[in-house]
Amino acid sequence: xxxxxxxxxxxxxxxxxxxxxxxxxxxxxxxxxxxxxxxxxxxxxxxxxxxxxxxxxxxxxxxxxxxxxxxxxxxxxxxxxxxxxxxxxxxxxxxxxxxxxxxxxxxxxxxxxxxx
Amino acid sequence: xxxxxxxxxxxxxxxxxxxxxxxxxxxxxxxxxxxxxxxxxxxxxxxxxxxxxxxxxxxxxxxxxxxxxxxxxxxxxxxxxxxxxxxxxxxxxxxxxxxxxxxxxxxxxxxxxxxx
Numbered sequence: 373x374x375x376x377x378x379x380x381x382x383x384x385x386x387x388x389x390x391x392x393x394x395x396x397x398x399x400x401x402x403x404x405x406x407x408x409x410x411x412x413x414x415x416x417x418x419x420x421x422x423x424x425x426x427x428x429x430x431x432x433x434x435x436x437x438x439x440x441x442x443x444x445x446x447x448x449x450x451x452x453x454x455x456x457x458x459x460x461x462x463x464x465x466x467x468x469x470x471x472x473x474x475x476x477x478x479x480x481x482x483x484x485x486x487x488x
Numbered sequence: 489x490x491x492x493x494x495x496x497x498x499x500x501x502x503x504x505x506x507x508x509x510x511x512x513x514x515x516x517x518x519x520x521x522x523x524x525x526x527x528x529x530x531x532x533x534x535x536x537x538x539x540x541x542x543x544x545x546x547x548x549x550x551x552x553x554x555x556x557x558x559x560x561x562x563x564x565x566x567x568x569x570x571x572x573x574x575x576x577x578x579x580x581x582x583x584x585x586x587x588x589x590x591x592x593x594x595x596x597x598x599x600x601x602x603x604x
Contacts, residue, residue, distance in 0.1 A: 415579070415594040463533065476523060477592060479533035
């Protein structure tokens with residue numbers, strides 16, 4: 373089975389531009405997570421979805437960030453307008469229903485975003 | 489509040505040495521889940537193991553072994569006969585059980601350098 377797919381792998385953009393990151397979770401997984409990794413803050417959970425519905429977006433830094441999951445096989449994380457401090461590696465992860473027995477999250481390869 | 493502490497920022501060993509990565513966690517829940525992930529220089533996050541709080545059995549997988557001790561709130565990871573390919577950042581993570589607590593909290597990671 374294919375793992376979590378993210379695109380693009382690298383993105384370089386100028387401050388003020390809109391950035392859209394894309395994710396395809398593992399087929400059959402019903403949880404999808406977006407994380408950000410920086411040297412200063414480590415791995416941070418930004419938002420997660422269950423069955424395409426956003427459950428917890430308390431980690432989203434500010435209104436410039438938005439995430440959608442229009443269907444079970446696709447999600448986007450959008451930054452508009454982008455700022456240099458948004459430079460980081462953004463990971464998407466997916467997992468099966470946590471329920472009574474928590475299943476591990478499987479991560480995509482990440483998107484390295486550089487905002488100049 | 490849940491918390492994961494990986495006090496070792498960086499460890500350097502020579503190939504074939506054994507090495508133990510420490511992980512100490514804090515939680516008020518009686519049901520929780522512990523994880524280890526590996527992040528090699530290529531950047532992806534690779535799931536290694538999940539352990540439930542009600543299963544204190546230690547686990548061995550090839551050269552890897554994990555020691556879970558609830559009495560000391562620790563979930564340590566040992567690599568036996570380390571190899572250069574083990575060089576990576578290793579993250580310990582915790583998820584509390586129960587409804588509404590889906591957040592996976594990561595430690596700050598331990599960078600392992602294995603030299604030939």
